[in-house]
Amino acid sequence: MIPKKTYSNSQSCSDVSQNITRIVEPSFEFYSVFSQTEVLELIKALDVRREIPLKYAYKGGGAKIWHNFYQKYIIPKWYQPANVEIDLLQQNFAYITGSYQSCQKINIVDVGAGNSYPVKKFISQLKKLGKINKYIALDISQELLKVSKANFTKWFPKIDFDSCTVDIENSPISPEILGNFNSMQIKDIANIFLHLGVTIGNHQDRNRVWQNFRNSMDKNDLLVFTNEIGSNSQWDGKVRGGCKYHVEGIYTWMTNNLGISSEDCQLVRKYDLKTDSITANIKFLQNYTLKFSQWGIDQTVEISQDEEITIWRHHKYQMPELTQELDTAGLQIVHSSSNKYLSHIMVICKPADCET
Numbered sequence: 597m598i599p600k601k602t603y604s605n606s607q608s609c610s611d612v613s614q615n616i617t618r619i620v621e622p623s624f625e626f627y628s629v630f631s632q633t634e635v636l637e638l639i640k641a642l643d644v645r646r647e648i649p650l651k652y653a654y655k656g657g658g659a660k661i662w663h664n665f666y667q668k669y670i671i672p673k674w675y676q677p678a679n680v681e682i683d684l685l686q687q688n689f690a691y692i693t694g695s696y697q698s699c700q701k702i703n704i705v706d707v708g709a710g711n712s713y714p715v716k717k718f719i720s721q722l723k724k725l726g727k728i729n730k731y732i733a734l735d736i737s738q739e740l741l742k743v744s745k746a747n748f749t750k751w752f753p754k755i756d757f758d759s760c761t762v763d764i765e766n767s768p769i770s771p772e773i774l775g776n777f778n779s780m781q782i783k784d785i786a787n788i789f790l791h792l793g794v795t796i797g798n799h800q801d802r803n804r805v806w807q808n809f810r811n812s813m814d815k816n817d818l819l820v821f822t823n824e825i826g827s828n829s830q831w832d833g834k835v836r837g838g839c840k841y842h843v844e845g846i847y848t849w850m851t852n853n854l855g856i857s858s859e860d861c862q863l864v865r866k867y868d869l870k871t872d873s874i875t876a877n878i879k880f881l882q883n884y885t886l887k888f889s890q891w892g893i894d895q896t897v898e899i900s901q902d903e904e905i906t907i908w909r910h911h912k913y914q915m916p917e918l919t920q921e922l923d924t925a926g927l928q929i930v931h932s933s934s935n936k937y938l939s940h941i942m943v944i945c946k947p948a949d950c951e952t
């Protein structure tokens with residue numbers, strides 16, 4: 597079913613083109629992808645922050661957009677530079693699996709696993725060491741978890757695979773998901789939580805994400821993540837990578853599913869001072885009323901001509917800011933290293949208040 601559109605003209609005839617308000621309702625696909633709770637969170641984010649959180653753009657048809665973008669632009673090819681995540685995992689292998697780990701085995705808990713491609717080489721090395729207990733793929737997107745499972749079980753048919761949908765911005769990872777059923781298991785199996793693909797820079801509430809990671813961790817566990825390093829405000833304005841290709845896919849998918857005509861909007865990318873991030877926004881060229889009426893929800897969001905709605909964002913860190921955020925969440929950096937261009941960093945953290 598295509599999104600419903602109606603037009604309401606509350607103004608005088610002479611001014612019609614200027615004052616039309618388009619009233620639209622999201623598509624059938626939209627309501628089949630998001631749960632009631634997610635629709636309510638999305639409406640609130642639209643209403644209060646003028647944002648559709650990027651995390652929702654990986655669900656439903658958005659999973660295919662990410663996977664296609666990944667296959668086309670991120671998997672290394674002879675004409676394409678090496679993959680930052682794979683390289684940094686290689687570079688930090690010894691630290692991640694190192695001797696300070698007193699446990700016999702490790703679970704790799706890949707949070708925001710996507711298609712799991714970045715961990716393929718890393719898992720292969722762990723397998724050779726006989727150290728891996730289980731790979732657990734967690735993601736907000738059920739559809740990407742299916743891709744992850746198909747890939748992982750093909751690559752490693754003999755390694756235990758588990759998966760679960762999780763929104764790491766909203767809650768910690770439960771012990772049931774990790775399989776921590778008794779204290780002996782916790783002692784012998786450490787969890788290595790991965791948060792790769794510079795995903796931390798995409799979240800709206802990064803502090804809640806850090807806190808949720810910290811609350812998921814035990815004393816032997818580690819958190820390993822990547823992000824871009826540098827100044828957001830000195831962005832050169834050039835769109836590349838995800839900011840170009842992923843954003844284009846999300847923009848088309850979102851506007852189509854919300855029922856916004858292509859001639860009524862524009863894609864704008866800019867530095868946003870308020871969030872100190874690079875953002876991609878839908879700029880409205882008409883007044884719009886987005887009407888949400890499903891599962892007993894009956895809410896509208898009014899968007900005026902020239903207003904912008906953020907659909908993608910990325911925050912680069914400066915090291916002091918990152919250390920401060922981690923510190924506040926009770927996480928302590930044990931090691932970090934950057935790629936050769938000094939654009940990306942991999943950070944390994946442990947719970948700050950636990951003796952190892």
Ligand SMILES: C[S@@+](CC[C@H](N)C(=O)[O-])C[C@H]1O[C@@H](n2cnc3c(N)ncnc32)[C@H](O)[C@@H]1O
Pocket residue numbers: 650651654655681707708709710711712713714734735736737740762763764765766791792793794795
């Ligand atoms: C930028 S992609 C990175 C994927 C993969 N880690 C990689 O490096 O290729 C972000 C991934 O995190 C997932 N994700 C985004 N926000 C999330 C959230 N709040 N909770 C759980 N997963 C999330 C997305 O569905 C997507 O698979």
